[in-house]
Amino acid sequence: VGKSEKYDFLAETKQLLNIVAKSLYSDKEVFVRELISNASDAIEKLKYAQLTNNQGVDNQIPYEIQINANDMNNTLTIQDTGVGMSKEELIKFLGTIAHSGSKQFIENLSKNNNGNNQNSIIGQFGVGFYSAFMVADKVQVFSKSYKDDEKAFEWSSSGDGSYEISEADGVTRGTKIILHLKDDCSEFSKEDVIRKIVNKYSNFVGYPIVVNGDKINLIQPIWLEDAKNITEEQHEEFYKFLGNMDKPRYTLCYKTDAPLNIRALFYIPTFKPSPVDISQEADVGVSLYSKKVLILSKANQILPRWLRFVKGVVDSEDIPLNLSRELLQDSNLIRKLRTVLTQRILRYLNEEAKYDEQKFMEFYSDYNLYFKEGIYRAADQNEKEEIASLLRFETNKTEPGKTISLLEYVKRMKSEQKNILYYAAPSREIALNSPYFEAIKQKDNEILFLFEQYDEMIVLQLQQFKGKQLLGIEQENMSEKNKDDLIIEGDTRSLSNSEAQELKTWLKTTLSSKIKNVKITNKLDTHPCVITAENMSFLRHLIKTSYMQRE
Numbered sequence: 106v107g108k109s110e111k112y113d114f115l116a117e118t119k120q121l122l123n124i125v126a127k128s129l130y131s132d133k134e135v136f137v138r139e140l141i142s143n144a145s146d147a148i149e150k151l152k153y154a155q156l157t158n159n160q161g162v163d164n165q166i167p168y169e170i171q172i173n174a175n176d177m178n179n180t181l182t183i184q185d186t187g188v189g190m191s192k193e194e195l196i197k198f199l200g201t202i203a204h205s206g207s208k209q210f211i212e213n214l215s216k217n218n219n220g221n222n223q224n225s226i227i228g229q230f231g232v233g234f235y236s237a238f239m240v241a242d243k244v245q246v247f248s249k250s251y252k253d254d255e256k257a258f259e260w261s262s263s264g265d266g267s268y269e270i271s272e273a274d275g276v277t278r279g280t281k282i283i284l285h286l287k288d289d290c291s292e293f294s295k296e297d298v299i300r301k302i303v304n305k306y307s308n309f310v311g312y313p314i315v316v317n318g319d320k321i322n323l324i325q326p327i328w329l330e331d332a333k334n335i336t337e338e339q340h341e342e343f344y345k346f347l348g349n350m351d352k353p354r355y356t357l358c359y360k361t362d363a364p365l366n367i368r369a370l371f372y373i374p375t376f377k378p379s380p381v382d383i384s385q386e387a388d389v390g391v392s393l394y395s396k397k398v399l400i401l402s403k404a405n406q407i408l409p410r411w412l413r414f415v416k417g418v419v420d421s422e423d424i425p426l427n428l429s430r431e432l433l434q435d436s437n438l439i440r441k442l443r444t445v446l447t448q449r450i451l452r453y454l455n456e457e458a459k460y461d462e463q464k465f466m467e468f469y470s471d472y473n474l475y476f477k478e479g480i481y482r483a484a485d486q487n488e489k490e491e492i493a494s495l496l497r498f499e500t501n502k503t504e505p506g507k508t509i510s511l512l513e514y515v516k517r518m519k520s521e522q523k524n525i526l527y528y529a530a531p532s533r534e535i536a537l538n539s540p541y542f543e544a545i546k547q548k549d550n551e552i553l554f555l556f557e558q559y560d561e562m563i564v565l566q567l568q569q570f571k572g573k574q575l576l577g578i579e580q581e582n583m584s585e586k587n588k589d590d591l592i593i594e595g596d597t598r599s600l601s602n603s604e605a606q607e608l609k610t611w612l613k614t615t616l617s618s619k620i621k622n623v624k625i626t627n628k629l630d631t632h633p634c635v636i637t638a639e640n641m642s643f644l645r646h647l648i649k650t651s652y653m654q655r656e
């Protein structure tokens with residue numbers, strides 16, 4: 106073994122190294138992800154060398170990432186059987202910050218050929234390695250290049266101004282990194298801590314990861330598979346991996362390459378959400394991956410807030426990451442991603458509703474509050490109507506308990522009917538017996554009944570659907586031309602026309618400024634009169650509360 110040589114980091118490397126070690130990452134534990142990603146890249150490159158020029162083939166050495174957590178020595182060791190680094194490469198790639206051998210590799214690939222496996226390479230920024238100095242006060246790197254005539258070397262540094270390189274003995278192909286952990290980072294020498302972190306970020310890396318002797322990444326990244334090849338058991342296993350206790354109620358696999366590359370797997374849980382689940386504080390359920398490596402768990406920019414009940418994974422190579430891979434950069438692109446995914450989910454739910462109505466209605470009764478929130482918060486009319494296509498209502502024309510969608514309603518509208526009519530009431534019985542309903546009954550229009558909490562608020566938000574105005578039947582009644590109806594003389598249950606006119610004049614003078622108008626109607630059968638307020642939703646609220654108090 107030759108003597109060790111000392112090198113100073115270049116000035117800018119020194120500064121950047123400080124930033125990486127002190128403030129780039131919000132979470133220290135991500136150094137594990139970074140070093141495993143490098144190990145995976147190294148194996149990927151080796152595989153490429155073996156395939157293209159038959160170099161580095163040694164059947165004795167498996168593709169593998171070995172991790173050893175040693176809390177006795179307060180060290181963590183990460184070893185791969187990849188390409189390794191020559192002395193020059195150690196200087197170039199580890200001695201110079203922001204110099205990514207992986208980026209260079211990808212560039213060479215795309216220059217030379219179609220670059221088939223460039224997609225599997227994770228590295229790009231050339232800073233990840235230095236994250237080791239967040240937790241270690243000394244880092245030793247033992248490396249042996251896969252190239253035949255290369256010797257093995259040790260690179261070591263305490264992350265201050267310099268690093269040392271010396272020849273090393275007994276090193277097999279690949280790279281072994283030993284982190285001597287800082288005193289306040291000793292948790293990372295604990296096997297169960299490391300296991301959890303590896304599970305969280307790197308579970309789907311394409312090569313076996315062995316922690317203290319046990320292989321841990323056994324679950325496959327099934328979101329990359331063809332939907333038809335994934336079994337129900339695989340879905341259940343994966344769904345559990347995501348931290349869920351029940352089984353998926355709905356499963357949606359989605360892949361596309363345009364307008365951007367997306368691989369997504371979504372689940373809707375079987376359980377009925379509790380008020381706590383529905384509350385605004387509840388976490389979102391979708392994690393963002395890039396090239397199978399976790400970028401963000403609970404990624405709240407990927408789907409609109411109201412879809413927080415959806416669990417799953419979105420993997421996109423096109424996601425523009427910042428240096429720390431924690432933040433998404435291009436907000437336009439994220440918005441595009443969100444739109445594409447939301448539309449896909451809505452389309453899926455609409456299809457499911459047609460395919461198995463009963464199942465959908467169970468889902469609807471458990472989850473409809475989310476849809477209503479979605480409509481309430483939607484940015485534009487288009488989005489509101491897209492979500493509103495999922496809403497279901499009873500009408501005066503449906504059997505009790507049966508519902509229709511707004512789309513069906515519009516299809517069934519009579520040609521002379523201009524507006525979508527609705528009536529908010531606490532129950533079907535009350536709706537059917539209400540004077541407002543009676544006053545409009547003669548026209549025989551279909552009327553949506555709004556029974557549920559928030560229904561009316563949502564309809565007021567929506568305002569329109571497919572170009573038709575949504576109108577409460579009270580307003581519809583009011584908007585009738587202002588002329589009095591003529592009473593058919595001889596109807597013994599009714600006043601005569603002159604008596605009615607007399608009553609109208611009396612009401613008008615007596616109530617004077619408290620009312621806007623009095624109109625004679627012949628549309629009521631069982632009710633003597635109807636009072637309509639300009640702001641019916643408020644009045645209805647009062648009516649509803651008084652009904653509930655009576656019950």
Ligand code: ADP
Nearest residue numbers: 143147198205206207228229230231232233234
């Ligand atoms: P990035 O992975 O974004 O390129 P890093 O700072 O993580 O940046 O690593 C810098 C470079 O060091 C890599 O591009 C690679 O060339 C080299 N390197 C790091 N770790 C390994 C390893 N385990 N085996 C081989 N080369 C490595």
Ligand code: MG
Nearest residue numbers: 143228233234
């Ligand atoms: Mg890296």
